[in-house]
Amino acid sequence: MTARIGSATSRVDGRAKVTGAAKYAAEFAAPDLAYGIVVSATIPKGRITSIDASRARAVGGVIDVITHTNRVRMADKDDGYRDEVAPEGGSPYRPLYDDRVHFNFQPVALVVAEDEDTARYAATLVDVKYQAEDFATDLHARREQAFKVDKPIKPRGDATRALAGAPVRHDAEYGVPVEYHNPMELFASTVLWRDGGKLVVHDKTQGVQNVQRYVCGVFELKEDDVQVMSPFVGGAFGSGLRPQYQVVLAAMAALKLKRAVRVVLSRAQMYGLCYRPATIERLAIGANRDGGLTALTHEAIAMTSQHEAFSRNDIGWGDVLYTSETSRATHRLARLDVPTPGDMRAPGAASGVYGLECAMDELAVALKMDPLALRLRCYSDRDQDKNLPFSSKRLRECYQQGAEAFGWSKRGAEPRSMREGRELVGWGMASGAWEAMQMPFASRIVMTANGHVEVASATSDIGTGTYTIMAQVAADMLGVPLDSITVKLGDSTLPKAPVEGGSWTAASISHAIVNAAGDIRAELLTIAQAMPGSPLLGLTADEVTLADGAVVAIADRSRSVAMADVMRHGGMDRIEKERGSEFKEDDKHAHNTHAAIFAEVKIDEELGVVRVTRIVNAVAAGRILNTKTASSQIMGGVVMGIGMALHEEARIDHRFGRIMNANIAEYHMPVNADVHDIQVIFVEEEDRIINKMGIKGLGEIGIVGVPAAIANAVYHATGKRVRDLPITLDKLLG
Structure with a gap:
């Protein structure tokens, strides 16, 4: 029977995954396979003064110890290293390029042996000496040195003056910490060497041709000399957009040794890779007594590395969601001695909309308005920045259907007005938006x-x-x-x-x-x-x-x-x-997906334990191709949103510039016990403008707004506003 577009169809690759037939990057075999283990830097900044690998080389089964002093030739121009999604500003990181240390966990050597255990043991014997330098890893300590990012968001009117004269004002900062992906599959690369120096690369990546171009650029190879394959990926959502350093090291070793080499990073070493950058989101909103917005300002300060200027759109979402007489948005970056941040599900939007939607909730409290009524009062049918109508926007219907399914009309207006036994009950909501790109x-x-x-x-x-x-x-x-x-x-x-x-x-x-x-x-x-x-x-x-x-x-x-x-x-x-795919350029409309999220929390009044007991996420995202996998996407986004709101935070000891919880025991994430009732509603949305099939996409929109809805529900339950994520026991009880 033909599987119609839009039907609930099970995954065609499901059997291969659950039976183990699906092969991942570290599971491809070769008769001459050698194993590489990375030796990581133990300082955040400085230079390597010496590397003594004699004890490692003396171990039976060790083939080589590769460092910046004996590696194969690499391109010396940045153009050779640039990948498809590299930031425009700066130079991409080059593993084992020279003696400079740019961040903790940076690779400083690769031990290659006949088996993995030998390589892992020998790696502990490599003695690296450093000349340490002063470093900075604290965003808050460097916020005054942050530089402005050129974002194409034009100010409208005099927001400062309008804010000063607004009858009702809200001004606050919201914090998002460093968050890491922690996918099930560790980053790994198995590189097979063929006669003539050709490489077959099995890599964990979200873009095989991106990795192919990158490897060719790094080692000055022809495109026909490198084939990259990644038939299955064990979790990514942004972490695999850019080639990670293990693929360079594995290719480097394969070229040097003329044999197959596999490099798999440890879980701790994954914390030296891609992450959602910590941000400070400052929102200032002015309104009339009836809830009409007179001013909306959004300033984001984010962290980046010393060698690249990574940024995403934190600040433009207010113009997508709401009307305001005036607006101003600025984005700044603080350079720190850390790896370059990267994309993590809904980059920019997950952080920026968190601040925006919490600020809207606080404004509703100041106005003594229902939070949903305020959003309907400020609803925008046009992208305010671009002054364009949307190709489609059924956010009103998301609000209506989501509120009805959730039972929003039964919400008690006052904080701490709802309880169930010893638990305080809170209801919160938020809007979500993402770009519909092609x-x-x-x-x-x-x-x-x-x-x-x-x-x-x-x-x-x-x-x-x-x-x-x-x-x-x-x-x-x-x-x-x-x-x-x-x-x-x-x-x-x-x-x-x-x-x-x-x-x-x-x-x-x-x-x-x-x-x-x-x-x-x-x-x-x-x-x-x-x-x-x-x-x-x-x-x-x-x-x-x-x-x-x-x-x-x-x-x-x-x-x-x-x-x-x-x-x-x-x-x-x-x-x-x-x-x-041949899409026509459309400069007459804005293209976005939208969502309305309603959250219920129950909080033990004495212990401060927060449970997210219900989430309703109503999504308008054009034509849905597969209702079964689409629902799974939104549910997954909601779970990640729960983690962002209540659990996830990389704790950095700024005295040493080192992450203290670089493991999945102490880096907290939601587990089964944290996830309860999630209801996904797809609001019917026909879009004849965006493309001929009316498809928009779903991967990102599921998380946007979820942390804010939960944070707003926590305030409604307790009367206490926690603005810095995650919302943990100490912040509620302190």
């Missing part, structure tokens, strides 16, 4: 005479369901059963695709598949019309469809020809077509 993708479809279809693209599946979406769209467009589809992805030799991120993959790859399927339909029709007595004579490609293994007239289903007969008549055993 990128150029390509796909190739091969259909054989026996009805089997292969659909291929170099894109990735980080667990979001790309395999399933590709199969579903291809099955629907070609009129064949889902089990007749084979999907190939995660291979740099396949048709071009950018990194999987930003919630753009489903919309983009779907259109590439639709276009390629359209070319197949057109060719089949041409051949069918050449058959004697063809019932399809006179029809155009737009007047036929492929269904149940036949070319069928849309207006009269009795007019059809079996696809197998068509291909037999044409003397063809296969049809192959490759096409891109």
Whole structure:
């Protein structure tokens, strides 16, 4: 049976994952495989004065100890290192490039041995001496030295003057700490060396062609000399957008030793990689007594590394959600002696909307207005910054359907007015928004005479369901059963695709598949019309469809020809077509997804233990391709939002510039006991403007606004406002 677009379809890769048939980066074997273990720096800044690897080299089974003094040649220009999502400002980090130490956990040597245990033991014997230098790792201590980031958000009116004259004002800072991904799969690379210096790289990544270009640039190799594969990814959501340093080290060792090398980072070493940067979000809002906004200012101060200027859009979301007579938004960065931050689910929005939506809640309290009523009062049908209408925005319907499902009308207005036994009950809500982006993708479809279809693209599946979406769209467009589809992805030799991120993959790859399927339909029709007595004579490609293994007239289903007969008549055993997604630029509309989140918390009045007992997340995100995997995406975002609100925080000892809880025992994340009732509502939203299928994307929107809704619920329950995440016992009871 054909899996229709929009149906609740189980993952086509599910069996491979639960049975262990799916192979990840550290599971590909080679007869000559060697193992590399990274030696990490123990200071945050300085230079290496000496590396004594003699004791490590003396261990039986050790092949080499690679350092900046004996590595293979690397490109000396930044252009060679740039990857697809590298920040525009600064120079990408170069592992083992020289004697400089830029951050704690930086790799300073790679011990390569015949087996992993030997390499791990020998790595403890490498003696590294440093000349330490003064360093800074505290964002708050460096906030006054932060420099302005050029963000294209124009001020509207005189917000300072309007704020000073507003009848009701709110001004506060909200803090988001450093947060780490902690995916199940550790970052790993298995690099196979082939005769002539060619490399086959199995890497944990969200973009195989991005890694391919990066490795070629680093080692000055030709594109044909490097193949990168990543068929399965054990969790990413931004951590794998940029190539991480282990792939460079594994490739470096493979080139030097002319054999296969695997490098897997430890869990602690993962804390020297990509993370959500700590930010200070300052919101100042002025309003009239009826809740109309007269001024909205948002200043974000974020951390970045000394060598790159990483930033995302924290500050533009107020203009997407609300009307205000005046507005001003600024974004600044403080350089610290840390690794460059990176993308973590809904980068910028998860942090910036947290501050914005908590500030809106505090304004509602000052106005003595219902928080939902305030948002409806300030509702915007246009992007205020761009002064453009939205291609679609059904946030009002999200508010209405979410509030109804949650029972918002029964909320007691006053803090501490609702309780259940010894627990205080709090209800909070927030809005969410994300960009609906589209990128150029390509796909190739091969259909054989026996009805089997292969659909291929170099894109990735980080667990979001790309395999399933590709199969579903291809099955629907070609009129064949889902089990007749084979999907190939995660291979740099396949048709071009950018990194999987930003919630753009489903919309983009779907259109590439639709276009390629359209070319197949057109060719089949041409051949069918050449058959004697063809019932399809006179029809155009737009007047036929492929269904149940036949070319069928849309207006009269009795007019059809079996696809197998068509291909037999044409003397063809296969049809192959490759096409891109081909989106038209639209500068007349703003494109966003939207959500309304309603949260219930129950808090032990004496102990301060917070339980998030209910979440309703109503989402408007265009056409939903698969209701089953889509619901899973939003649920996953909600769980990450719970972690952001109540659990996650990298604790840094600024005396040493070192993370104290670089492990999953002390870096707290939500577990089963922390997750209760989550209800996902998809608000029907037809968007005929954004693209011909009306698809927007779902990966990011699920987390945006969730931390704010929970924080607002905690205030409603306790009457105590905690502005610095996470909301922990000490902050509630202190």
